[in-house]
């Protein structure tokens with residue numbers, strides 16, 4: 001249904017990551033990108049509405065208030081490219097401000113087809129906005145979405161929702177470097193990042209009372225069952241959120257509640273778990289405002305402006321390439 005430009009998002013890539021992550025290393029781990037299938041993307045949308053998870057509301061409020069200034073400082077871009085758009089609900093503020101000046105093209109990039117469907121049906125209807133969704137990984141998607149642009153066309157890249165925090169700080173720096181290398185001088189990047197906050201507030205946000213984040217995390221085992229013929233019994237595992245203060249990150253793990261062996265048909269192998277052993281499924285790094293500016297500037301971005309939400313603790317930083 002969408003232009004699909006990456007080879008690394010299909011079942012065989014999933015099988016390879018599951019095999020490497022659960023069977024080959026000493027510590028079990030899976031890349032967080034695999035959390036977002038149709039069920040995972042729907043559960044993530046619910047998480048953004050939970051009272052404990054103020055991140056998306058803070059992100060949206062900053063975008064709503066600052067959108068006209070962001071668009072002006074970004075040089076009134078004709079192309080708005082969003083990395084990991086999800087449903088794109090809060091992106092409408094930026095698109096409305098940009099399309100108030102001229103017709104624009106919006107290119108949401110996501111590995112989740114379900115998220116892209118929601119996004120393009122919502123945002124493709126905005127006046128002056130032509131939506132061209134891309135089912136792709138971030139860098140492949142940027143490459144594809146910049147093809148054929150005119151010499152005087154400006155691009156604004158959006159990376160919202162603190163998805164940058166899923167990288168380690170070192171990976172984040174390398175990633176921002178790789179993004180900048182694909183752009184031209186005068187193009188811009190708007191980076192949303194969650195800020196350091198008290199431990200209890202963070203643990204509540206990633207282990208909510210309704211159990212939606214737990215379902216989001218455990219769905220990864222459900223996905224292995226559905227797509228790779230896995231035989232995980234979900235009630236034999238539990239969601240766990242941890243805060244690692246030294247590395248300033250929340251970690252999501254799936255803990256095995258017993259010693260067990262689980263067959264995965266597509267791999268023709270079983271995976272062994274000790275009682276209490278975990279699969280590390282996601283990290284969410286929390287930043288200090290100056291740290292975000294420094295990460296960008298170390299790899300050649302110039303910071304234009306930063307907006308802060310003091311209530312929840314969230315930041316938007318606009319960089320110029």
Ligand SMILES: C[S@@+](CC[C@H](N)C(=O)[O-])C[C@H]1O[C@@H](n2cnc3c(N)ncnc32)[C@H](O)[C@@H]1O
Pocket residue numbers: 032033036041044048056083084085086087088109110111112115136137138160161162163
């Ligand atoms: C934390 S959600 C954020 C969604 C939205 N930007 C927001 O702020 O609410 C991360 C999104 O990035 C997508 N994603 C994760 N890894 C990706 C990758 N390597 N390439 C493209 N999209 C990815 C997921 O499918 C998901 O929709």
